[in-house]
Amino acid sequence: MRVLVVGAGIAGLSVALRLRQLGRSATVVEAAPGPRGGGYMIDFFGLGVDAADRLGLRPGLERIHAPIERLVFVDGSGRPRLAVGYPALRRRVFGGRHYNFLRGDLETELHTAARDAGVESAHGRQVIGVQPAAAASDPVVVRYADGAEEEWDVVLAADGIHSRVRDDLLAPDEWSTRDLGHAVWSWILDGSLPGVRREDFVTLTAPGRLVAVYPLDEGRTAAFLVHRSPDGGGEPDGDLRGTLHRRFGDLGWLVPDLLETFSSAVDRYTDRTVQVRSRVWHRGRVALLGDACWCVSLLAGQGASLALAGGVAVAEELATASAVAEVPAALDRAHDRLGPVVARLADAGARTASWFAPEERWRMTVRDTSLRASAWPVVGPLLGRRFGLVRPAV
Secondary structure (H helix, E strand, O other): OOOEEEEHHHHHHHHHHHHHHHHOOOEEEEEEOOOOOOEEEEEEEOHHHHHHHHOOOOHHHHHHHOOOOOOEEEEEOOEEEEEEEEEHHHHHHOOOOOEEHHHHHHHHHHHHHHHHHHHHEEEEEOEEEEOOOOOOOOOOEEEEOOOOOOOEEEEOOOOOOHHHHHHOOOEEEEHEEEEEEEEEEEEEEEEOOOOOOOOOEEEEEEOEEOOOOEEEEOOEEEEEEEEEOOOOOOOOOOOOOHHHHHOOOOOOOOHHHHHOOOOOOOOEEEEEEEEEOOOOOOOOOOEOOOOOHHHHOHHHOHHHHHHHHHHHHHHEEEEEEEEEEEHHHHHHHHHHHHHHHHHHHHHHHHHHHHHHOOOOOHHHHHHHHHHHHOOHHHHHHHHHHHHOOOOOOO
């Protein structure tokens, strides 16, 4: 069975790697010219850790895990308002099953594991169209930007939130987006910032805004900014530097100096907090996965975990198909397996949107109090269950 995976992100690489581990093969194509690094720091826990164990990636998670000692919240002058010990938080809320790392570092680990397992991949190949099979015995036709066409038995589209394959595959009423009302910017700059300890994740919160900085190593620092802006902002083709100064230029601490680093920074990322919800996950032997199908947004806190777990689940169901005719049923089983988890996480992300960068100071106080209490021996596990941090079965 010839399987093509479109997209070499977390979902695409995980489905290809798991298929290979189960004795099947898949070829990965990616429009970008090479593997992507950087990105913003993510929380990785729950179902993603289970999937990493099945893929043999737990040593990689340990390797890229950031050695954070404290989560520090400062006021507009840089004075600490709240500090929470991360090791206690990790142990009591997550049972030690929580990791922090750059999203791009996880992709790098997956690239290495997939390459070592013998997964074939090609960068710089952009898929611009997919034609599902007209009959059960017909191939799926894939068209590339260079004019080439190929025939495959199965196509798994993990080409992101702006998926070209999804646009070909689904009717407008079969999927939808939901903007959760925040703009996000992140970048990596050379050197350290004054007053920021190597072991601290430091955050300034103001009504409707969040600015976080965290050293990656001795020579690099990452910045992560969020603005609650239902009216727009964060679009990649906008005036990014000007927008940043308008949204954050009045803040104190080290924010003015930080904004000046944006133009020369590397691994810049900007986008809106948008969810994608597809009512149809596959058509015949063409399936959507990852952000192309179930983007829960970074506000849900488990986008990367879900991408990894979703890729593993799709691969495991697909590997049970002994013939091409059995593929649609296998993809139906993957939908049944993942659907409830996706819905729960997407709903959680939508519910917590107003608490991420709250405009009301009372919400900021409630959020900070909850964070402080999460490190307490009894409260931590209760908060873990309250906010859905227990891992669901996938």
